[in-house]
Amino acid sequence: MNVLRIAKRMLGNSDQAAQTAIEARLNEIIAGVANQTELINQRLTETIHGLDNQSQLINQRMSENVQGLDNQSEAFTNSLDKLVQGIQNQSERLSNKLDKLIEGQQAHLQLVGSKLDGLDDGIKSQSQALPIGNPSHPLIEQHNEHDAGIARTIRAIDAKGNPLIGPKEVTVGNDEFDDDMPSSPDENRLERFQYIFESILAPPEVEAPPGFLVDFMGILLDSRFATSSGHDAEIAAGGSRRVTIPTLRENYNADSEWWFETVDWFVAALEARGQFVMVSLGASYGAQPVGAYKALQMVNPLPVKLVAVEADPQSCNRIRQHFRDNGINPEDHWIVQAAVSDTAEPVLFPIGASGLGSNNCVSTNEPKARDIWIETIKRNGDATSALENLIRYGSTGLMHNIGGGCSGEVKFVSAITVADLLSPFDKVDLLECDIQQSEIVALPPYLDLLRRKVKRIHIGTHGEDVHRSLHRMFAKAGWDVVFNYKPNATHQSPWGRIRINDGVLTVQNPDFSTVSRNRN
Amino acid sequence: MEAPRNNINDLEHFRNVFEGVKPWSGYVPPRFIVDFLGSLIDIEFNSMWFTEPGLNPAAYNPDFSPEKFGGEHQETALPHIANATAPEAEAWFEAVDWMVSAREARGRYIMITLGANYGTQAVGAYRALQTVNPLPYKLVAVEPVPGNLEWIKRHMRNNGIDPDKQWIVPLAISDKIDPVLFPIGAPGFGANNCYSTNEHAARAQYAREFITSGTAATAEALHNLLLNNTTGLQKTLLPGHNVKAEIKLVSSITLHELLGPFEIVDLLESDIQQSEILVFPPFIDLLRRKVRRIHIGTHGEDVHVALHNLFADSGWDVIFSYKPNAKHESSLGNFETNDGVLTVRNPDL
Numbered sequence: 001m002n003v004l005r006i007a008k009r010m011l012g013n014s015d016q017a018a019q020t021a022i023e024a025r026l027n028e029i030i031a032g033v034a035n036q037t038e039l040i041n042q043r044l045t046e047t048i049h050g051l052d053n054q055s056q057l058i059n060q061r062m063s064e065n066v067q068g069l070d071n072q073s074e075a076f077t078n079s080l081d082k083l084v085q086g087i088q089n090q091s092e093r094l095s096n097k098l099d100k101l102i103e104g105q106q107a108h109l110q111l112v113g114s115k116l117d118g119l120d121d122g123i124k125s126q127s128q129a130l131p132i133g134n135p136s137h138p139l140i141e142q143h144n145e146h147d148a149g150i151a152r153t154i155r156a157i158d159a160k161g162n163p164l165i166g167p168k169e170v171t172v173g174n175d176e177f178d179d180d181m182p183s184s185p186d187e188n189r190l191e192r193f194q195y196i197f198e199s200i201l202a203p204p205e206v207e208a209p210p211g212f213l214v215d216f217m218g219i220l221l222d223s224r225f226a227t228s229s230g231h232d233a234e235i236a237a238g239g240s241r242r243v244t245i246p247t248l249r250e251n252y253n254a255d256s257e258w259w260f261e262t263v264d265w266f267v268a269a270l271e272a273r274g275q276f277v278m279v280s281l282g283a284s285y286g287a288q289p290v291g292a293y294k295a296l297q298m299v300n301p302l303p304v305k306l307v308a309v310e311a312d313p314q315s316c317n318r319i320r321q322h323f324r325d326n327g328i329n330p331e332d333h334w335i336v337q338a339a340v341s342d343t344a345e346p347v348l349f350p351i352g353a354s355g356l357g358s359n360n361c362v363s364t365n366e367p368k369a370r371d372i373w374i375e376t377i378k379r380n381g382d383a384t385s386a387l388e389n390l391i392r393y394g395s396t397g398l399m400h401n402i403g404g405g406c407s408g409e410v411k412f413v414s415a416i417t418v419a420d421l422l423s424p425f426d427k428v429d430l431l432e433c434d435i436q437q438s439e440i441v442a443l444p445p446y447l448d449l450l451r452r453k454v455k456r457i458h459i460g461t462h463g464e465d466v467h468r469s470l471h472r473m474f475a476k477a478g479w480d481v482v483f484n485y486k487p488n489a490t491h492q493s494p495w496g497r498i499r500i501n502d503g504v505l506t507v508q509n510p511d512f513s514t515v516s517r518n519r520n
Numbered sequence: 521m522e523a524p525r526n527n528i529n530d531l532e533h534f535r536n537v538f539e540g541v542k543p544w545s546g547y548v549p550p551r552f553i554v555d556f557l558g559s560l561i562d563i564e565f566n567s568m569w570f571t572e573p574g575l576n577p578a579a580y581n582p583d584f585s586p587e588k589f590g591g592e593h594q595e596t597a598l599p600h601i602a603n604a605t606a607p608e609a610e611a612w613f614e615a616v617d618w619m620v621s622a623r624e625a626r627g628r629y630i631m632i633t634l635g636a637n638y639g640t641q642a643v644g645a646y647r648a649l650q651t652v653n654p655l656p657y658k659l660v661a662v663e664p665v666p667g668n669l670e671w672i673k674r675h676m677r678n679n680g681i682d683p684d685k686q687w688i689v690p691l692a693i694s695d696k697i698d699p700v701l702f703p704i705g706a707p708g709f710g711a712n713n714c715y716s717t718n719e720h721a722a723r724a725q726y727a728r729e730f731i732t733s734g735t736a737a738t739a740e741a742l743h744n745l746l747l748n749n750t751t752g753l754q755k756t757l758l759p760g761h762n763v764k765a766e767i768k769l770v771s772s773i774t775l776h777e778l779l780g781p782f783e784i785v786d787l788l789e790s791d792i793q794q795s796e797i798l799v800f801p802p803f804i805d806l807l808r809r810k811v812r813r814i815h816i817g818t819h820g821e822d823v824h825v826a827l828h829n830l831f832a833d834s835g836w837d838v839i840f841s842y843k844p845n846a847k848h849e850s851s852l853g854n855f856e857t858n859d860g861v862l863t864v865r866n867p868d869l
Contacts, residue, residue: 305781307780307781331806331809333780334777334780334781335780336777336780337697338697338771338777344690344691344771345749345771346699346749346769346770346771348746367747370746370747371747373746374742374743374746374747377742377746378739383735383738383739383742384731384738386742387727387730387731387738387741387742387745388727388731390742390745390746391701391723391726391727391730391741391745391751392720392723392724392727394698394699394769396746412698412699412749412769413698413699414691414697414698414699414771414772414773415771416691416771416773420687420689420690420691423686423687423688424658424660424687424781424782425781449684
């Protein structure tokens with residue numbers, strides 16, 4: 001009570017009433033202060049209590065966070081463990097595969113080695129048995145007589161001409177190139193293409209929609225277009241199909257031509273730069289352009305222009321459908337309904353039997369064939385109706401057997417030349433040709449143009465004389481001959497015998513072939 | 521420079537279309553004439569206008585000699601439309617379309633000429649491109665008359681164009697790709713077409729003529745057709761003139777095949793003597809996807825009106841539409857037309 005004592009000293013005892021009032025007031029003040037102190041204490045207690053609560057909450061949250069971090073850390077650790085385990089598994093699998101591959105390669109090398117040894121022995125024994133240096137030996141005489149027979153046959157063809165081809169038939173018998181000898185260093189070196197499909201991870205089985213066949217590239221083929229497939233119930237139902245990558249190994253009697261075509265699709269696709277242009281002459285339902293397109297998508301996706309030339313209107317419709325079935329918009333490409341010929345003059349062409357792929361104008365359009373039509377019309381005694389048919393409808397009204405039990409109506413159709421097909425483009429990556437012997441009419445006049453524009457040509461040849469003539473022409477003109485297999489023959493490959501129906505002639509333009517040369 | 525949509529025949533918009541183009545002047549080689557872009561034209565390609573009486577009375581000259589042309593320095597003038605004769609007016613519209621299409625081209629210039637004759641349109645478009653917007657180019661010239669095909673190549677070479685790098689199409693243009701009966705001959709006249717020789721009625725008439733002439737005529741016609749792709753018949757191309765051609769079977773092509781190799785065509789020019797009414801309508805959708813500008817020389821008022829309506833109804837911008845064989849008035853002056861002029865522009869491109 002220091003304040004009360006100070007007040008009393010100031011006032012003295014002079015005014016008892018005032019002193020009493022002051023004391024009362026001071027007591028009130030003291031009581032107020034005491035109350036406030038109590039309140040403050042109370043608030044402080046509450047605050048401390050609140051702080052205690054918050055501290056407890058924070059501790060609780062921190063514990064939870066620590067627990068969460070512990071959990072996450074554990075999860076991370078688990079994931080890392082699994083990842084490491086996965087990598088170890090994959091590494092193990094790869095190691096196994098590599099071991100198997102090495103084993104296979106060693107076995108293959110051993111096999112090749114033993115075969116080479118055998119071959120060497122065979123050659124040695126045959127060499128010893130050969131009557132070398134003895135021209136009067138019966139074997140040598142027989143061989144010489146055989147050669148002379150071939151030469152006589154060629155001269156006979158030269159002199160008489162092929163009755164169907166007429167005056168434009170192939171001139172054979174030029175000995176500048178021995179057809180049994182390669183004209184290019186890399187000719188028929190099939191081993192160069194042994195691993196061409198290696199990068200293709202084709203699944204063993206592919207899903208095919210009902211009514212479709214499917215191949216290793218996933219190309220869908222309407223079974224109605226496949227003359228050899230039939231229409232069995234399995235195809236009609238659709239479902240999973242086992243597919244295989246093309247191979248020549250043990251491929252006797254199988255479709256070797258497909259292997260060569262597929263190789264050319266992939267090589268052309270791999271070598272393309274900027275834009276891929278592919279021209280297919282005698283496109284039938286469009287197997288070749290679609291194949292080339294799919295190959296391009298797999299190994300070197302680029303902008304693409306496909307050119308399909310086909311004289312048969314029904315086949316042109318099939319090309320459009322085959323394109324659509326495989327995700328290609330036909331309107332973005334160039335489908336030309338015309339015959340391929342040496343000039344733009346209309347040709348007499350057998351129209352019909354779509355999909356058979358045997359239609360051609362060599363046997364219907366050459367002068368000798370045209371003579372035959374006139375004679376036939378005269379013999380039938382219906383010149384008037386024939387003339388009316390020709391002028392009004394462009395048709396002879398005559399049917400021509402085109403093989404496979406099928407025939408086509410001989411009509412005038414518009415023709416287009418290789419020059420017209422190449423002119424819109426600066427460069428063509430792959431020109432594929434399967435025109436049933438018309439190749440001997442359609443290609444030779446444009447050899448220079450082909451050299452300026454086309455990187456690679458794949459020709460299905462028809463007739464040995466045609467094959468030899470085209471081989472000689474390209475070789476002489478400096479093209480690199482890649483594949484040279486005569487038609488209708490069995491050939492030896494590094495992997496066994498291969499049977500060829502259409503001949504295979506693939507040539508590469510040396511002016512464009514830096515990529516392949518570097519690779520080789 | 522370009523007219524706004526639906527503003528047909530707004531010639532005022534093209535008053536200065538040749539601005540910046542200096543009319544060519546220089547030495548012209550003997551036997552040549554030259555235009556404002558410097559296109560050299562061998563006088564042989566136009567000699568019939570001087571030598572054929574009545575064909576062009578103003579030009580006819582019995583003393584015509586190719587040696588009287590060229591061999592001197594010449595000044596040229598820009599094309600004009602005011603008080604233009606029919607050939608002058610048609611040339612003005614053609615030149616305008618060369619200029620506009622050349623200026624609008626991007627990346628590469630593609631020009632197609634149907635009924636190319638000796639290639640005047642292709643070479644003109646090329647010269648315009650070199651003058652205002654030099655770009656890589658591809659010229660496509662469609663012409664079935666062999667004499668004209670040789671002239672196209674010559675005309676291109678005379679003007680610095682390598683014909684081997686262009687696409688010279690030796691076929692008739694039609695609505696279908698079947699061979700057509702086409703009058704072959706009389707190069708340079710530009711009057712050949714298959715409209716009057718290939719239609720069903722014409723074919724039936726030819727067959728009837730042979731058959732009613734007897735067995736020998738029928739046998740000969742059969743022989744001619746099957747061995748030589750010809751009827752052996754001669755047709756007068758210009759009535760009253762000794763201008764004849766032989767009616768032969770000729771391979772044909774459609775716009776579908778012509779446009780197939782290209783993504784964009786900058787200018788499609790057509791002067792095919794009425795065959796335009798067969799050739800264009802089936803491919804109106806394809807044209808809309810690929811062609812920026814079309815210039816058609818129309819033949820016959822009904823053909824002109826039908827094509828105008830076809831393009832207008834299909835949403836094209838009609839830039840020029842002047843009927844054939846008529847006199848016209850414009851803000852740039854009066855002019856005449858012989859062939860009609862129909863220029864349309866693709867609003868999508």
